[in-house]
Amino acid sequence: MLKHIEIYLRSFFDKNRHHFVDGGKYKKLASIFEAVETIFFIPAIRTKNAPFVRDGLDLKRFMSIVLLALVPPLVFGIYNTGYHSLQAGGGNLTFFNVFLNGLMTVLPLIVVSYAVGFFWEILFSVIRKHPISEGFLVTGLLFPMTLPPTVPLWQVAVGISFGVVIGKEVFGGTGRNIFNPALTGRAFLFFAYPAKMSGGSVWVAIADTASSVVNAVTGATPLAMTALAPSFKNIETMLSSAGYTFLTLFVGNYPGSVGGTSALCCFLGAIILIVTGVASYRIIIGGVAGLLISSFLLSLFPSVSMNPWADINPLYHLVAGGFAFGIVYMATDPVSAPGTDRSKWVYGFCIGMLTVLIRVFNPAYPEGVMMAILFMNLFAPLFDFIAIRMRVSRRIPNV
Amino acid sequence: MREFVSVAMKTVRVKKGWRFKINGTPSPEIENRLEVKHVAATPSKIPFIKPRLLARSGDQVKIGSPLFEDKKNPGIKFLSPGSGKVVAVNYGPRRVIEEIIIALDADESCETFETVDAKTLSRLDRKTLILKLMAGGVWPFIRQLPYREIANPELKPASILVSLDSADPFQPSPEVCYNNQRSFFDMGVQALRKLAEHVNIIQSAKNRSIDWLNQLVTHQVLGDYPANDPGVVLYHTRQSPADNHAWYINGQDLLLIGEFLSTGLYPIQRVISFSDGTIENSKHIKTRLGVKLNELYSSHENMDHLRWIVGGVLSGYTSHADGFLGMYETSVMVIEEAQKSELFGFARPGSDKLSNSRTVLSALSSAPLKVNSDMHGEERPCINCGYCAKICPVDILPQFTYKSIYADEIEEALAHGLLDCVECGLCSFVCPSKIELSELLIDAKHMYRREINQGA
Numbered sequence: 001m002l003k004h005i006e007i008y009l010r011s012f013f014d015k016n017r018h019h020f021v022d023g024g025k026y027k028k029l030a031s032i033f034e035a036v037e038t039i040f041f042i043p044a045i046r047t048k049n050a051p052f053v054r055d056g057l058d059l060k061r062f063m064s065i066v067l068l069a070l071v072p073p074l075v076f077g078i079y080n081t082g083y084h085s086l087q088a089g090g091g092n093l094t095f096f097n098v099f100l101n102g103l104m105t106v107l108p109l110i111v112v113s114y115a116v117g118f119f120w121e122i123l124f125s126v127i128r129k130h131p132i133s134e135g136f137l138v139t140g141l142l143f144p145m146t147l148p149p150t151v152p153l154w155q156v157a158v159g160i161s162f163g164v165v166i167g168k169e170v171f172g173g174t175g176r177n178i179f180n181p182a183l184t185g186r187a188f189l190f191f192a193y194p195a196k197m198s199g200g201s202v203w204v205a206i207a208d209t210a211s212s213v214v215n216a217v218t219g220a221t222p223l224a225m226t227a228l229a230p231s232f233k234n235i236e237t238m239l240s241s242a243g244y245t246f247l248t249l250f251v252g253n254y255p256g257s258v259g260g261t262s263a264l265c266c267f268l269g270a271i272i273l274i275v276t277g278v279a280s281y282r283i284i285i286g287g288v289a290g291l292l293i294s295s296f297l298l299s300l301f302p303s304v305s306m307n308p309w310a311d312i313n314p315l316y317h318l319v320a321g322g323f324a325f326g327i328v329y330m331a332t333d334p335v336s337a338p339g340t341d342r343s344k345w346v347y348g349f350c351i352g353m354l355t356v357l358i359r360v361f362n363p364a365y366p367e368g369v370m371m372a373i374l375f376m377n378l379f380a381p382l383f384d385f386i387a388i389r390m391r392v393s394r395r396i397p398n399v
Numbered sequence: 400m401r402e403f404v405s406v407a408m409k410t411v412r413v414k415k416g417w418r419f420k421i422n423g424t425p426s427p428e429i430e431n432r433l434e435v436k437h438v439a440a441t442p443s444k445i446p447f448i449k450p451r452l453l454a455r456s457g458d459q460v461k462i463g464s465p466l467f468e469d470k471k472n473p474g475i476k477f478l479s480p481g482s483g484k485v486v487a488v489n490y491g492p493r494r495v496i497e498e499i500i501i502a503l504d505a506d507e508s509c510e511t512f513e514t515v516d517a518k519t520l521s522r523l524d525r526k527t528l529i530l531k532l533m534a535g536g537v538w539p540f541i542r543q544l545p546y547r548e549i550a551n552p553e554l555k556p557a558s559i560l561v562s563l564d565s566a567d568p569f570q571p572s573p574e575v576c577y578n579n580q581r582s583f584f585d586m587g588v589q590a591l592r593k594l595a596e597h598v599n600i601i602q603s604a605k606n607r608s609i610d611w612l613n614q615l616v617t618h619q620v621l622g623d624y625p626a627n628d629p630g631v632v633l634y635h636t637r638q639s640p641a642d643n644h645a646w647y648i649n650g651q652d653l654l655l656i657g658e659f660l661s662t663g664l665y666p667i668q669r670v671i672s673f674s675d676g677t678i679e680n681s682k683h684i685k686t687r688l689g690v691k692l693n694e695l696y697s698s699h700e701n702m703d704h705l706r707w708i709v710g711g712v713l714s715g716y717t718s719h720a721d722g723f724l725g726m727y728e729t730s731v732m733v734i735e736e737a738q739k740s741e742l743f744g745f746a747r748p749g750s751d752k753l754s755n756s757r758t759v760l761s762a763l764s765s766a767p768l769k770v771n772s773d774m775h776g777e778e779r780p781c782i783n784c785g786y787c788a789k790i791c792p793v794d795i796l797p798q799f800t801y802k803s804i805y806a807d808e809i810e811e812a813l814a815h816g817l818l819d820c821v822e823c824g825l826c827s828f829v830c831p832s833k834i835e836l837s838e839l840l841i842d843a844k845h846m847y848r849r850e851i852n853q854g855a
Contacts, residue, residue: 002742005742006742009742010740010742038777040742040743041740041741041742041744042740042741042744042745042775042776043740043777044737044738044739044740044741044773045737045773045774045776045777046706046736046737046772046773046774047737047772047773047774049827049835049837049838050712050713050714050715050716050824050827050837050838051712051713051714051824051825051827051828051837052706052708052712052713052715052717052734052772053421053712053713053734053753053770053771053772053828054773054774054775054776054827054828054833055753055754055755055756055775055828055829055830055831056749056752056753056754056759056761056775057752057754057755057756057758057759057775057776057829057831058745058775058776058777058779058831058832058833059776059779059782059831059832060744060745060776061744061745061749061758061759061776061831062758062782062784062831064745064746065758131777131778131779133779133780134779135782173780174779174780174782175779175780175781175782175783175832176780275757276756276757276758277756277757277758278756278758280785334782334783334784334785335782335783337783339783339785339788339796339798339799340785340788340796341785384799388796388799388815391794391796392814392815395794395814395816396637396638396639396640396642396643397640397813397814398545398640398643398813398816398818398819399813399818
């Protein structure tokens with residue numbers, strides 16, 4: 001079976017290649033042809049320089065591992081979206097129905113994100129005559145997973161366009177961007193269309209079968225709730241009285257962004273990424289440590305207890321909101337993270353710390369992890385610079 | 400009279416490196432393949448020399464007759480590894496002399512040189528010894544860090560490093576090479592002691608099977624490829640910048656120097672390891688310097704789809720069935736040429752894929768795998784994954800260093816340790832973006848060498 005598909009595809013590509021080479025009709029679209037072909041086939045390229053044997057890992061495989069690690073939060077996110085939508089709108093809560101309902105909401109976001117994003121990728125690679133890079137496979141999925149399920153599709157298109165073009169391509173494309181493109185897109189939407197990206201009414205999508213329009217009902221996220229009601233002294237009590245126990249927050253069964261609610265699923269993803277060595281455990285562990293340590297330290301100051309997030313059990317910081325998703329999938333993007341081991345620890349730690357500081361000192365804006373990561377993206381080159389200078393100064397020079 | 404030197408052996412631990420997981424490690428069995436038809440000198444494989452021919456096509460030469468010399472340093476002569484007729488001088492691109500081929504005659508005659516015994520050697524002064532080695536064509540076996548060119552006879556190095564073996568299991572094992580060679584080895588070491596104050600003898604901690612040799616070892620190395628490389632050992636043992644100026648020599652080449660001094664004949668034998676990925680054919684072969692590769696191995700099948708690699712799959716060079724063994728090389732390997740694209744290659748679990756990463760199933764086992772010459776992917780931009788820095792045995796940060804080279808920031812690259820690069824090839828090997836890091840670093844080193852030589 002597989003053999004037949006292989007033979008068929010092989011002959012299909014070989015037959016049509018001549019259109020895309022020099023002198024062919026579609027020479028300009030060579031990078032698209034190449035991109036499509038390499039989705040199916042890893043081409044046989046012979047080594048020219050030593051070493052003559054090369055590692056079996058290529059960028060496609062690298063990015064596929066990230067996609068694999070995104071499966072748990074994605075599947076859970078689809079279910080969660082469907083569940084809350086049906087619960088609010090009233091409907092049959094069987095697993096299949098819930099999942100299907102969630103899929104109807106989430107799939108269009110992903111399709112639009114990929115379609116629009118690939119348009120820009122292809123446009124830039126055709127003009128620059130570069131091959132299309134696999135990195136977008138991850139960006140295009142990460143981006144919709146950070147959005148509320150009610151976000152209008154045109155905003156998804158605008159957001160991913162901003163993320164890809166301004167976040168990545170203007171810097172020269174994959175490998176040269178300063179900021180994480182998916183987060184850049186999200187930050188753009190967040191500030192350009194705050195009404196659709198924050199507050200208490202965007203997190204639950206209800207499919208109105210009559211008009212097929214996605215509406216929103218009130219269903220505040222735990223983080224938004226604490227921001228709206230800062231007079232509560234104890235957030236734990238308040239959250240659990242609203243049905244958000246620690247366990248609920250950990251599992252992620254509450255209204256929120258499509259993929260970012262479940263700390264448990266992000267933990268599973270983190271295990272995949274760390275075991276395969278695709279993401280840096282230094283960043284993830286550093287981030288968790290930064291979050292826990294700084295929230296613990298803050299809880300020691302009595303003066304800040306006016307802030308609802310100041311003396312919460314530090315573990316709540318870990319499971320609430322998008323921190324887990326951000327530190328596992330966004331902060332570990334190797335391009336926008338620092339490249340030296342020590343600076344990865346510092347980078348992760350600072351992201352955790354900043355997330356807590358934003359949550360505690362700016363209760364009106366409880367979701368701090370996005371800004372924390374983008375801010376630290378900006379610092380990554382500086383961290384690397386310092387780390388390299390330290391390494392160089394320890395080296396016995398050889399010139 | 401043998402000088403007794405009490406040696407305090409040091410242990411050098413090299414944490415980074417790569418443990419070979421490739422099929423067909425040569426067995427310790429040794430086959431004699433000394434009767435060959437052709438040998439050749441391969442000037443293009445000797446770095447940084449400008450060869451001037453001293454023999455022409457059609458000339459009759461003896462073992463030890465000069466074939467060519469270095470224009471830049473005419474004292475450095477390269478002698479014929481065989482006696483017979485020069486049948487061809489092959490040129491490559493830009494008139495590079497690739498090989499000087501000699502068809503051997505039946506009764507090979509030799510040029511003879513003055514023999515030296517241990518006693519006379521101890522009385523020789525350094526300069527005379529150097530001239531002797533240069534005239535005898537064995538000087539080029541001594542090389543110089545960091546550029547790995549032939550040692551400059553006018554300089555005095557801080558130390559000479561002798562590497563007896565390699566952590567690459569496809570290089571000859573010391574128990575095969577040095578068995579019964581003690582007198583030549585001692586002679587060689589004694590000669591080196593004339594050239595430099597410190598002679599450091601490096602052996603892997605795993606290869607401790609020959610007693611007399613173990614007693615001579617000054618540095619035992621623990622670590623994976625390329626831990627035994629003299630550059631790596633120097634990097635991990637040096638105390639000051641002055642130590643950087645070191646010479647090195649392969650243990651087998653040291654035997655040749657010892658043999659030359661003791662017998663007065665230009666040495667022509669070489670133990671190589673051969674592998675074609677199978678257990679039956681992978682073994683050690685005692686053969687001639689400059690042997691023609693297809694005299695080592697021939698298969699009944701068509702050999703067009705095979706890649707001949709001389710000097711190791713990670714740092715050697717590609718040759719072909721009609722190519723010849725380079726003067727420094729001690730291994731020949733035959734692997735499959737890449738020829739078949741792989742359907743859904745990125746999504747396969749990879750139980751048969753060779754990878755240093757843990758993204759393939761084969762990472763769970765240490766079983767050796769079949770390899771071919773495939774890049775296993777296309778070139779992509781660097782994503783700063785840091786795999787190269789994680790494996791670099793001399794702690795360069797190739798992902799940053801290559802960018803400073805692109806930006807012409809050579810000073811920055813040097814500060815990163817560009818000249819410490821041991822040219823092991825591991826950074827290129829692991830790169831998921833398939834960037835030719837190792838080639839870029841080596842080219843930058845060579846360019847820097849050219850620049851400082853022009854300035855001087």
